[in-house]
Amino acid sequence: MSDNLFQYVLRLGDDRLVLGHRLSEWCGHGxxxxxxxxxxxxxxxxxxxxxxxxxxxxxTEGKGRSEDDxxxxxxxxxxxNVQLVELAKGDYAFTIIRQFLFDxxxxxxxxxxxxxxxxxxxxxxxxxxxxxxxxxxxxxEWVLRMGDGTEESHTxxxxxxxxxxxxxxxxxxxDDIDRAMVREGIGADVxxxxxxxxxxxxxxxxxxxxxxxxxxxxxxxxxRGRHTESLGHMLSEMQIVARSHPGAQW
Amino acid sequence: MESNESQWPLWEVFTQEDGGAPHxxxxxxxxxxxxxxxxxxxxxxxxxxxxVSVWVVPSNEITASQSEWAGPFFDPGADKAYRHPQFYKIxxxxxxx
Numbered sequence: 001m002s003d004n005l006f007q008y009v010l011r012l013g014d015d016r017l018v019l020g021h022r023l024s025e026w027c028g029h030g031x032x033x034x035x036x037x038x039x040x041x042x043x044x045x046x047x048x049x050x051x052x053x054x055x056x057x058x059x060t061e062g063k064g065r066s067e068d069d070x071x072x073x074x075x076x077x078x079x080x081n082v083q084l085v086e087l088a089k090g091d092y093a094f095t096i097i098r099q100f101l102f103d104x105x106x107x108x109x110x111x112x113x114x115x116x117x118x119x120x121x122x123x124x125x126x127x128x129x130x131x132x133x134x135x136x137x138x139x140x141e142w143v144l145r146m147g148d149g150t151e152e153s154h155t156x157x158x159x160x161x162x163x164x165x166x167x168x169x170x171x172x173x174x175d176d177i178d179r180a181m182v183r184e185g186i187g188a189d190v191x192x193x194x195x196x197x198x199x200x201x202x203x204x205x206x207x208x209x210x211x212x213x214x215x216x217x218x219x220x221x222x223x224r225g226r227h228t229e230s231l232g233h234m235l236s237e238m239q240i241v242a243r244s245h246p247g248a249q250w
Numbered sequence: 251m252e253s254n255e256s257q258w259p260l261w262e263v264f265t266q267e268d269g270g271a272p273h274x275x276x277x278x279x280x281x282x283x284x285x286x287x288x289x290x291x292x293x294x295x296x297x298x299x300x301x302v303s304v305w306v307v308p309s310n311e312i313t314a315s316q317s318e319w320a321g322p323f324f325d326p327g328a329d330k331a332y333r334h335p336q337f338y339k340i341x342x343x344x345x346x347x
Contacts, residue, residue: 032258032280034279034293034294041293041297137289141285141286141289145282
């Protein structure tokens with residue numbers, strides 16, 4: 001049970017840590033100052049959420065690993081995030097479309113986790129849910145504007161959606177760990193969330209005059225440590241300071 | 251930044267803090283429309299502190315006085331003592347005056 005819980009909370013933390021880091025790569029490079037600030041704020045929200053999940057994961061595991069140990073001293077193969085969040089940030093359209101696809105998923109997961117029987121998990125989720133409500137608003141408004149904007153913004157948004165779509169299925173895959181957590185009233189039912197996610201995403205995509213790609217969402221493996229090469233590159237940059245100066249304080 | 255900021259209109263931002271305080275000018279943001287202006291205002295001016303409400307208004311909708319009018323427009327009329335009722339005694343115990 002406690003190993004299932006450890007793995008489950010680790011997944012929640014890793015999704016948010018990796019996506020938060022990808023967003024933070026825009027800091028100082030945003031398309032416009034205001035949007036630069038908005039992306040950095042969302043990145044901070046996600047990394048803040050990740051900190052709480054990874055701390056809880058470390059306590060659950062009971063081997064004395066802190067949230068920093070888990071973030072900085074695991075290799076890609078030990079990360080449990082979905083592949084969707086690790087892909088290189090791409091252009092601004094790619095970043096926003098990916099963010100939108102994940103935000104809507106995260107919204108429904110955290111909404112359920114707020115009433116988890118695990119009180120600490122429920123508390124962390126409730127705090128994050130408040131933030132994610134704003135994230136969904138931010139990313140969906142931008143999807144609408146890019147899809148229904150200029151010819152260039154439409155093309156870029158559609159290209160991003162085409163590239164990302166095959167990575168979306170993994171969010172709704174439930175394995176033994178997920179099922180055990182749902183059974184115990186601790187985890188979120190991702191299979192049940194899928195139709196809700198599809199309804200919201202389809203509505204926004206349609207209103208943005210974009211179209212849902214026809215290829216099946218086939219990419220998978222992140223929850224079992226199988227990642228794209230992007231994650232290794234990202235981690236080497238994210239972890240280098242902590243690994244070069246272990247135990248450093250600042 | 252790779253930006254073409256000049257294409258986005260400017261919006262003036264007014265924020266209100268809790269406790270029924272008036273909306274006060276906080277600064278300005280660039281945004282393509284009102285919804286994004288609100289989001290940008292929230293991110294730039296509303297995220298710290300105790301902001302409970304934000305207004306945004308297109309900067310070009312504001313009619314401003316001109317600096318050369320300052321004399322006739324704002325002459326305080328210092329010779330008319332009744333406009334400056336500073337000679338009233340403030341009751342002791344009245345705070346925040």
